[in-house]
Amino acid sequence: MSSTKIIKRRIKSATNISQITKAMEMVAASKMRFAQESALSSRPYTEKMRQILTGIIEIVKDDVSHFLLATPSPTLNSKEEAQEKYLVVVLSSDKGLCGGLNSNLYRGLELWQRSFTQKKTNLKNIKMDFVTVGKKAKEHVLKTQRFLLAEFSNYGDKPRYSDIIPLYNIILESFKTGQYQKIFIVFMEFVSTIAQRLTVRQLLPIEKADIDTSFDEIMKGEESKYVKFEFHKDYIFEPGAETIFDQLLPKYLGLYLYHVVLESTASEHSARMVAMKNAHDNATEIVKDLSLEYNQLRQQKITSELLDAFSARMVM
Amino acid sequence: MSNKLSLDVISQEQQLLSQEVDMVLVPSMTGQIGILPGHISLFASLEAGELILTSGTRNEVFAITGGFLDVNQNQVTVLADSAIRAEDIDINKVEEAKKRAQEAMKDKSSEKDFKLAEADLRKAILELKVAKRRRHSTLAF
Numbered sequence: 001m002s003s004t005k006i007i008k009r010r011i012k013s014a015t016n017i018s019q020i021t022k023a024m025e026m027v028a029a030s031k032m033r034f035a036q037e038s039a040l041s042s043r044p045y046t047e048k049m050r051q052i053l054t055g056i057i058e059i060v061k062d063d064v065s066h067f068l069l070a071t072p073s074p075t076l077n078s079k080e081e082a083q084e085k086y087l088v089v090v091l092s093s094d095k096g097l098c099g100g101l102n103s104n105l106y107r108g109l110e111l112w113q114r115s116f117t118q119k120k121t122n123l124k125n126i127k128m129d130f131v132t133v134g135k136k137a138k139e140h141v142l143k144t145q146r147f148l149l150a151e152f153s154n155y156g157d158k159p160r161y162s163d164i165i166p167l168y169n170i171i172l173e174s175f176k177t178g179q180y181q182k183i184f185i186v187f188m189e190f191v192s193t194i195a196q197r198l199t200v201r202q203l204l205p206i207e208k209a210d211i212d213t214s215f216d217e218i219m220k221g222e223e224s225k226y227v228k229f230e231f232h233k234d235y236i237f238e239p240g241a242e243t244i245f246d247q248l249l250p251k252y253l254g255l256y257l258y259h260v261v262l263e264s265t266a267s268e269h270s271a272r273m274v275a276m277k278n279a280h281d282n283a284t285e286i287v288k289d290l291s292l293e294y295n296q297l298r299q300q301k302i303t304s305e306l307l308d309a310f311s312a313r314m315v316m
Numbered sequence: 317m318s319n320k321l322s323l324d325v326i327s328q329e330q331q332l333l334s335q336e337v338d339m340v341l342v343p344s345m346t347g348q349i350g351i352l353p354g355h356i357s358l359f360a361s362l363e364a365g366e367l368i369l370t371s372g373t374r375n376e377v378f379a380i381t382g383g384f385l386d387v388n389q390n391q392v393t394v395l396a397d398s399a400i401r402a403e404d405i406d407i408n409k410v411e412e413a414k415k416r417a418q419e420a421m422k423d424k425s426s427e428k429d430f431k432l433a434e435a436d437l438r439k440a441i442l443e444l445k446v447a448k449r450r451r452h453s454t455l456a457f
Binding site: 041044234241 | 359
C-alpha cells in the first residue's frame with residue numbers, strides 16, 4: 001500500500017516538472033527567436049567593419065596614431081618592476097537554468113587565463129581585473145576572489161544600444177587613462193540553437209595580431225579567410241585618416257560591444273530552450289516509467305487479493 | 317582587371333545588397349564621390365544623402381543616413397548607419413514619422429529625447445526627398 005502511494009506522489013511531482021519545463025521551453029523559444037534574429041542581423045555589419053578596420057589599420061599603423069590603437073606602457077610597481085594589467089569583460093546570463101552555458105563559460109575563462117599566463121612567462125606581473133555583464137559572471141568572479149571593477153546586469157531580453165553606453169564608457173575610460181594594457185572580452189558566441197561557442201577576443205587596443213584567441217578549431221578555420229583578404233598599400237582617406245579614426249574607432253567599439261551583448265543574449269535563450277526541452281523530455285520519460293511501475297504494482301495487489309479470496313473459498 | 321565593381325551595402329540591421337555594378341555615387345563628407353572600376357583604395361566617411369548605383373542601364377537609389385565607404389580592389393563596401401531602397405520608402409509612413417518627430421521635438425525637457433527626435437526628423441526628411449526625386453526621375457526615364 002505504502003509503495004503505491006510513494007509512486008503516485010512521484011508521478012505527480014514529475015508531471016508538475018514536465019509541465020513547468022514545457023512552459024519555460026515555450027517562453028525561452030519565443031524570446032530566442034527575437035534574440036537570434038537581432039544577433040544575426042547585426043552580424044554582417046560588425047564583421048565587415050572588423051574586417052575592413054583590421055585591414056586598414058595594418059596599412060596605416062605607422063602613419064596614424066590613435067589612443068585606441070596603441071598599448072599604454074605598463075605602470076611600475078613599488079619595486080620598479082613593470083606590471084601589466086589587463087581588463088577582462090565577461091558576459092553571462094542573469095538567470096540560471098540554461099544548461100551548461102555558464103559553466104562552459106567559467107571553464108573556458110579559467111583555461112584561457114591559465115594558457116595565457118603560461119604563454120607570457122617572461123612577464124611575471126600580470127594582473128587581470130574583471131568587468132562582468134550578467135549576475136552569473138559576477139558571482140563567479142567574486143567566488144574565485146578576483147578583482148571586480150564593475151558589474152552590469154538586467155540588460156533584459158531585448159537590450160538596446162543605449163543600455164550598453166555605461167559599459168562602453170567604463171571600458172573606454174579605463175583604457176584611455178592607461179590603467180590597462182589590454183582589454184579582452186569573453187562571451188558565448190551564438191552558433192546555432194544547439195551550439196554556443198566560447199569566444200575570447202582582444203577588444204583594445206584594436207590590432208590585427210592576435211585579435212582572436214578562440215579554442216575552437218572551427219573558429220580558426222573561419223578566421224583564416226580574413227587573413228586572405230588583402231589590402232592595397234596606398235589608401236586614400238576622405239577626409240583625413242585622423243578624422244576618420246576619431247569617428248570610426250569609438251563607433252566600432254560601441255557597435256562591437258552591442259553586438260557581443262546581442263550574441264550573448266541569443267546564446268542564453270537558445271541554451272535555455274534546449275535545456276528546458278531536455279528537462280521536459282526527461283520528466284515525461286520518468287512519468288512513463290513510474291506509471292508502468294505503478295500499474296504493475298496495482299495489478300499485483302489485485303491478483304494477490306483475488307488469490308486470497310479464492311483460497312478462503314476453497315477452505316470453506 | 318575586371319571592369320565591374322562588386323558592391324555590398326550593409327546597414328546596421330541587415331545586408332541590403334551584394335551585386336556587381338558599373339558605378340557607385342556616394343555622399344561623402346567632402347561632397348559626392350563617384351566610384352568607377354579601377355578606383356584607388358579609398359576609405360571615406362559618408363553623410364546622410366542618396367547612394368546611387370548604376371548597373372547596365374538600370375539605376376538604383378538608396379537613402380542612407382551616414383556611414384562609411386571602403387573601396388579596395390574593385391570591392392566596394394558601404395557600411396551605412398541605416399539605409400533604405402528608394403522604392404521601399406513608404407511616403408505615408410515617412411510623413412507620419414516626420415510628424416511624430418516634430419511633435420516629440422516640441423518637448424524640450426529631455427536633451428536625449430530631443431536629439432533622438434531630431435535624428436528621426438532628419439531621416440524622415442531625407443527619405444521623403446529621395447522618394448520624391450525618385451518619382452520624378454522614373455517619369456523622365
